[in-house]
Every structure is written in C-alpha cells, then in structure tokens.
Amino acid sequence: MAESVVYSEVKYKKESNADTGRAGPQIKESPEDDVVYAAVVHKADHTNQPNPPTFYTVHSPGDSSPKGSKGIRRRGLLLLAVVVLILILGVAISLSLYSGCQSAKCNDGWEAHGRQCYFFSTESLIWTRSQEECVHKKSHLAIINDEKEQKLLMMIIRQKMQGPEDKFWIGLNDRQMEGKWLWVDNTPLNTSQKFWLNNEPDNWKWVNNTEYPDGEDCVRMGENNFIANSAAGWVDTACEREFKFICETKACL
Known part of the structure; x- marks a missing residue:
C-alpha cells in the first residue's frame, strides 16, 4: 500500500506598521495581503515514529537572486565594451582613409x-x-x-x-x-x-x-x-x- 502524502500551505498576512508582534497564521482575506513563505509537507508514517515536516523555501515573485543581478551587470558591461570597440574601429578607419x-x-x-x-x-x-x-x-x-x-x-x-x-x-x-x-x-x-x-x-x-x-x-x-x-x-x-x-x-x- 502506497504511503499517503499530505501537502499544506501556510500563509502569513503582511505585517502592518502598527503591528509590532509576531504574526501567526491568518485566514486569507484578500489576494494582495498574502505572501506564501513555505510549503509544509507531512509524510504519512505507519511505523508510529514521528517524522519532522520537511520545509521547502519558496521565493516571492519580486525576489531577485544575486546570481541573476551579476548576470545582468555582466551583459551590460559586455554590451558597453562592444559599443566602445565599434567607435574605436570607426575612428581608426576614418583616420586611415584621411x-x-x-x-x-x-x-x-x-x-x-x-x-x-x-x-x-x-x-x-x-x-x-x-x-x-x-x-x-x-x-x-x-x-x-x-x-x-x-x-x-x-x-x-x-x-x-x-x-x-x-x-x-x-x-x-x-x-x-x-x-x-x-x-x-x-x-x-x-x-x-x-x-x-x-x-x-x-x-x-x-x-x-x-x-x-x-x-x-x-x-x-x-x-x-x-x-x-x-x-x-x-x-x-x-x-x-x-x-x-x-x-x-x-x-x-
């Protein structure tokens, strides 16, 4: 018999400026107020031995990784180098003709x-x-x-x-x-x-x-x-x- 797996999401309401306490699980009120921080996976166990839940990190849509930022900067520098090289070649060709x-x-x-x-x-x-x-x-x-x-x-x-x-x-x-x-x-x-x-x-x-x-x-x-x-x-x-x-x-x- 296959083991059953239960998935659940824990949603936390964004903390307001006036709220200084630690926010607990909230019932969803509106789409824009919720952010998914983690998915909690519970694995069924028939051995009666408790297993801790496994947490998987989920990045919000606005999150940008440092690796991606470095890639963008690298492409920008490469484009700038190409433009400068074209300008130098253009001047060199003009001078060679003149x-x-x-x-x-x-x-x-x-x-x-x-x-x-x-x-x-x-x-x-x-x-x-x-x-x-x-x-x-x-x-x-x-x-x-x-x-x-x-x-x-x-x-x-x-x-x-x-x-x-x-x-x-x-x-x-x-x-x-x-x-x-x-x-x-x-x-x-x-x-x-x-x-x-x-x-x-x-x-x-x-x-x-x-x-x-x-x-x-x-x-x-x-x-x-x-x-x-x-x-x-x-x-x-x-x-x-x-x-x-x-x-x-x-x-x-």
Missing part, C-alpha cells in the same frame, strides 16, 4: 615635391565629390600652408591647363559660415596669406548666366591672367560647378 603617407617616391600617378605627394586629376567633379575622391585615395584636397607651396602649385597647374575652364579645386571653403574660411581638416585660413586673385572672394551668385543661390563657397586655382611671380591665384566659386582637383598627402621619409 591620413597616412606614401613612399618617398609617391605612388604611381602622383608627383613628389619636397615631403608632399600631389595628385592632379584629369576628370572634373563638383567640390564635395572631389574631396571624396581624394579621401578614397587616402589623401585630401590640397591644403596650402605657405607662399612657397602656393607658387609651386600655380607653376604646375599653368603647365596642365588646356583651356579657360581648366581649373583645380583646393581644400578651402566657407560652407559652414559665410566668410569663415576653413580647410578640409577644419583648421582656419591664416589671414596673413594673401593668395586671393584681385577682388576675390566676392561670393557671386550668378556665373555664366546660371544662378547659384548659395553663392560661392569653395575655392579653386587656375586663371589665364595670373600675375607674373605673384602668389595670387585663389578664386571663390559655386561648389556645384565641376572642375579638376588637387589631392595631397605626405611622403614618408
């Missing part, structure tokens, strides 16, 4: 001048696409630092110009704020540099009978009327026009 250097002889199709490598395009693009092409070549539109570099580039493009519109974009613009000229690396123009052609910049909004509502926010080089031995050669023009462009990067030592 910086670095070429061999001392410069890559094929580039010209070495001092510690710089220059690329003079044969295709014409708008200013933003020109910058994108330079970045794709791990370089940037030319940043002119001094008069020596300005005169060097003017001399080179004079030899490359084949017509009146055969002009070259450089990396100078005031697209963010009118009159605030910045290079593509966000460094401001040195105002002591007097490399503008006569009466430039003028922010003209009509070019060849075509209206450019944003005015002339990008700079190019290349004019047939260069003044001999002068560094003046910059002209502001509409960024939407298509010209050739000059890319620049460093030459490794």
